[in-house]
Amino acid sequence: MSKRPGRPxxxxxxxxxxxxxxxxxxxxxxxxxxxxxxxxxxxxxxxYDFILDNRPKPExxxxxxxxxxxxxxxxxxxxxxxxxxxGGVLTPYTKCDIDFIAVHIIPLKIWYIxxxxxxxxxxxxxxxxxxxxxxxxxxxxxxxWHLLDPPLPNPPLTIHxxxxxxxxxxxxxxxxxxGAYEREMDLPESQ
Numbered sequence: 001m002s003k004r005p006g007r008p009x010x011x012x013x014x015x016x017x018x019x020x021x022x023x024x025x026x027x028x029x030x031x032x033x034x035x036x037x038x039x040x041x042x043x044x045x046x047x048y049d050f051i052l053d054n055r056p057k058p059e060x061x062x063x064x065x066x067x068x069x070x071x072x073x074x075x076x077x078x079x080x081x082x083x084x085x086x087g088g089v090l091t092p093y094t095k096c097d098i099d100f101i102a103v104h105i106i107p108l109k110i111w112y113i114x115x116x117x118x119x120x121x122x123x124x125x126x127x128x129x130x131x132x133x134x135x136x137x138x139x140x141x142x143x144x145w146h147l148l149d150p151p152l153p154n155p156p157l158t159i160h161x162x163x164x165x166x167x168x169x170x171x172x173x174x175x176x177x178x179g180a181y182e183r184e185m186d187l188p189e190s191q
Contacts, residue, residue, distance in 0.1 A: 023069025023104040024049055030111060034145055047084055047097040054148055063148055066093060066116075068125075069104040077126040078105050082119035092123040100148070105129060113144040 027050065031038050037053030048064035070080040082101050083090040093101065093116050101119055103112040110129050118141070119125060128136050141147075 019069050019071065019106070020067070023106065024067050026069075026104055026109075027065070027067045027102055027111075030145075034148075036148070047093065048099075052148060063099045064097075065100050065102055066098045067102045067104065069106050070127075071106045073107075076131070077128050079127075080125050082114075082116070082123040082125055092120050094120050101125075103127065111143055111145070112138060112141045113147050114138060114141045115147065 028038060031050070031052055035055065037055055039051040039053070041048065041051070046064075047066065049067045050065045052063045052065055054061045054063070066082075068080045068082070070078050072079045080103055081090070082093050084093060084097070085091070095116055098116050101112075101114045101116060103114065103125060104110075105112070105127055108129055110127075112125075112127060114125070118138075122137075125138060126136075127138055129139075129142065
């Protein structure tokens with residue numbers, strides 16, 4: 001006797017619990033590819049799904065991560081909520097609960113890494129990844145894995161240079177007179 005699709009024990013079901021489990025597995029893969037140390041709390045009692053260790057030297061930072069996966073597309077946006085149940089009431093996550101929310105836009109395989117304080121005042125999260133909506137509130141957090149990386153102790157230097165088009169070009173013959181350059185530039189000859 002075969003099982004009917006949509007039953008809670010059906011592994012092909014696309015229910016919220018199974019969708020969340022798949023997004024957690026995808027997050028685990030993404031974080032491990034970025035060389036984070038990853039811990040999973042025992043059971044489902046914590047408000048976070050993972051703890052990431054960014055492994056910097058000399059200071060270690062740990063981040064409590066809540067993973068949300070969404071396929072919900074409504075009025076041109078993917079949606080999820082940064083909330084959890086407290087006594088049967090949906091309550092926004094705060095800095096006391098977690099540090100970051102990692103939102104997985106499942107059909108597009110896109111991640112948003114969002115500090116929880118961004119979500120607390122407005123827990124309904126809408127994402128417009130297909131639009132040229134660079135000014136939307138959450139777009140700056142698309143693939144923002146760098147927020148979890150340690151700051152570089154000695155950041156690389158940036159050198160800016162340009163070419164002056166008015167700078168005179170000089171011809172340097174292979175067997176030039178050692179003082180020719182100074183005479184051409186009207187400089188006192190070196191001794």
